[in-house]
Amino acid sequence: MDPRASHRLSVLSGHLAAPAASPPGGEVELQPLAGRAGSGDSASTSYATATGSPSSYARVHGEVSRAPARWRRIATVAKEELREVKYEKSEGEGIARITIDRPEKRNAFTPRTVMEMTWCFADAREDPAVGVVVLRGEGPLAFCSGGDQSVRSAAGGYVGADGIPRLNVLDLQMQIRRLPKPVIASVAGYAVGGGHILHMVCDLTIAADNAVFGQTGPKVGSFDAGYGSTQMARLIGQKRAHEMWFLARLYDAQTALSWGLVNTVVPLDQLEDETLVWCREILRNSPTALRVLKSALNAAEDGQAGIQQLGGDATLLFYQSEEGNEGRQAYMDKRAPDFSRFKRLP
Ligand SMILES: CC(C)(COP(=O)(O)OP(=O)(O)OC[C@H]1O[C@@H](n2cnc3c(N)ncnc32)[C@H](O)[C@@H]1OP(=O)(O)O)[C@@H](O)C(=O)NCCC(=O)NCCSC(=O)CCC(=O)c1ccccc1C(=O)O
Numbered sequence: 001m002d003p004r005a006s007h008r009l010s011v012l013s014g015h016l017a018a019p020a021a022s023p024p025g026g027e028v029e030l031q032p033l034a035g036r037a038g039s040g041d042s043a044s045t046s047y048a049t050a051t052g053s054p055s056s057y058a059r060v061h062g063e064v065s066r067a068p069a070r071w072r073r074i075a076t077v078a079k080e081e082l083r084e085v086k087y088e089k090s091e092g093e094g095i096a097r098i099t100i101d102r103p104e105k106r107n108a109f110t111p112r113t114v115m116e117m118t119w120c121f122a123d124a125r126e127d128p129a130v131g132v133v134v135l136r137g138e139g140p141l142a143f144c145s146g147g148d149q150s151v152r153s154a155a156g157g158y159v160g161a162d163g164i165p166r167l168n169v170l171d172l173q174m175q176i177r178r179l180p181k182p183v184i185a186s187v188a189g190y191a192v193g194g195g196h197i198l199h200m201v202c203d204l205t206i207a208a209d210n211a212v213f214g215q216t217g218p219k220v221g222s223f224d225a226g227y228g229s230t231q232m233a234r235l236i237g238q239k240r241a242h243e244m245w246f247l248a249r250l251y252d253a254q255t256a257l258s259w260g261l262v263n264t265v266v267p268l269d270q271l272e273d274e275t276l277v278w279c280r281e282i283l284r285n286s287p288t289a290l291r292v293l294k295s296a297l298n299a300a301e302d303g304q305a306g307i308q309q310l311g312g313d314a315t316l317l318f319y320q321s322e323e324g325n326e327g328r329q330a331y332m333d334k335r336a337p338d339f340s341r342f343k344r345l346p
Contacts, residue, residue: 064280066273069093078119084109085116086138087123094131095279096124099138106145106190107137111160113148114168118175125179131287132279133179135202136186137195140210140268143185146193149220169194173201173227177298178309180291182282186275187211188268192250193220197228200235203294205261206275207253208268213261214250234301235260288317 049055070091077087086099098120100107109117117135124133137143147169151158157165176183176198185191185202193216199205207213217223223245233241236259243249253265266274282290292313299306318324323342330337 061284064277064284066277068273069095069276071097074123077116077123080116080119082116082120084113085120087116087120089127089130093280094129094283095134095276096120096127096130096132097134097136098124099136100144101138102148103137103139103141105148106142107139107195108145108148109158109169109194110148110151111158111164111166111168114166114172115160118168118172121172121175121179121183125181131181131283131290133181133183134186134275134279135176135183135198136275137188139189140208141189142195143187143189143191143211144195144198145190146195146197146216147222169198170226173197176201177227177302178305180294180309180313181287182290182294184275184278186271187213187262188271190250192216193222194224194228197224197231200231200261201227203297204263204278206271206278207256207262207265208271209253209265210268211253211256211262211265212250213253213256214248215245216248218245218248230301292317 049058071088072091074087074089075082084100084102086097086101088097088099089095090097098117100109100113100117102108102110102113121133124130147158151160153159153165155165157167159165182204183202185199185205187199187205188208189210190212191199192212192214196213196215199213215224215228217228223229229241229245232244236244240259244251251259251261253262256262257265264274292310295306295310295313299310302309323339326339326342327337
């Protein structure tokens with residue numbers, strides 16, 4: 001563990017020995033996350049204190065529950081049976097979980113896998129009960145090993161049952177970027193090639209300690225000159241991005257953490273729990289704040305499309321305001337709008 005985190009934890013363990021008063025609902029209590037290996041930084045975030053005792057915020061909110069979720073499997077989405085992806089929602093919690101389900105191929109994706117993921121992400125976006133989406137791979141060996149090379153065609157893409165070559169993962173990347181809810185990549189095992197890019201376009205990445213990251217494109221005659229290059233350079237810097245693409249090496253989870261490619265690293269057997277805790281912590285926060293922040297954090301990188309997303313959020317909020325509705329109502333009433341009661345704040 002990071003020595004700073006270890007020091008903070010030991011300082012705080014004295015203060016946290018007795019559970020804090022539980023807020024109504026009793027689901028949470030303040031206690032250290034014992035045995036957690038992580039970046040240290042994130043492990044200690046909830047406990048950071050300037051006074052030596054838990055802050056009033058920490059006392060009120062406490063730690064989130066680590067109880068297992070109750071997952072409900074959804075077998076059909078958009079009237080299509082899911083064959084290469086598993087889709088689940090947590091009962092009563094607001095978490096949607098999408099699992100690439102081709103472990104025998106290290107979760108490599110075909111055009112069909114990508115379409116199924118697209119349907120699931122669209123469903124998660126539309127469902128008002130969903131507040132956060134998790135993307136992961138089936139089994140401990142791979143998050144995703146990129147495009148399935150056995151269906152890659154010289155005709156210019158990956159080919160499915162319809163015989164049409166596609167690079168539809170590029171649309172999926174944009175869908176994740178523009179989904180107005182947080183998306184977390186939960187990575188066990190290999191995240192390589194197009195699979196590495198998928199985790200990079202997610203908002204957060206939680207890695208197991210067996211996770212391995214890298215691009216293989218130059219070795220297999222492929223590259224991603226879109227987000228796969230630009231987002232990588234934003235995350236880890238130009239020199240490292242050049243290294244990652246030019247040498248096409250694979251890197252372990254600790255290296256990925258030190259490079260800023262992932263948010264935290266946890267033991268493999270804690271990956272699911274830790275991902276749940278992050279989801280639950282996010283779900284406590286204001287959905288509108290999260291939505292606007294996601295747009296804002298992506299706006300500069302995404303150029304006009306990013307500003308459009310952020311601008312859309314502003315319109316959405318304005319449509320909910322009295323001032324916005326005065327304009328609409330006046331039009332419907334066939335009268336001049338009266339905006340005089342709305343202040344021009346400095
Ligand atoms: C992932 C490995 C490092 C794992 O190694 P190991 O644990 O030793 O397992 P293996 O024995 O190699 O694999 C088990 C089994 O799975 C098959 N398999 C694994 N990955 C793939 C794959 N990507 N395609 C097809 N099959 C795969 C493997 O052949 C084995 O099958 P057997 O029948 O048992 O032999 C290692 O497997 C590995 O290096 N895999 C290849 C990684 C790779 O090169 N991926 C493709 C990179 S290119 C890409 O993803 C482009 C995608 C794309 O659509 C795109 C296109 C254009 C622009 C942008 C994009 C974009 O994605 O952004």
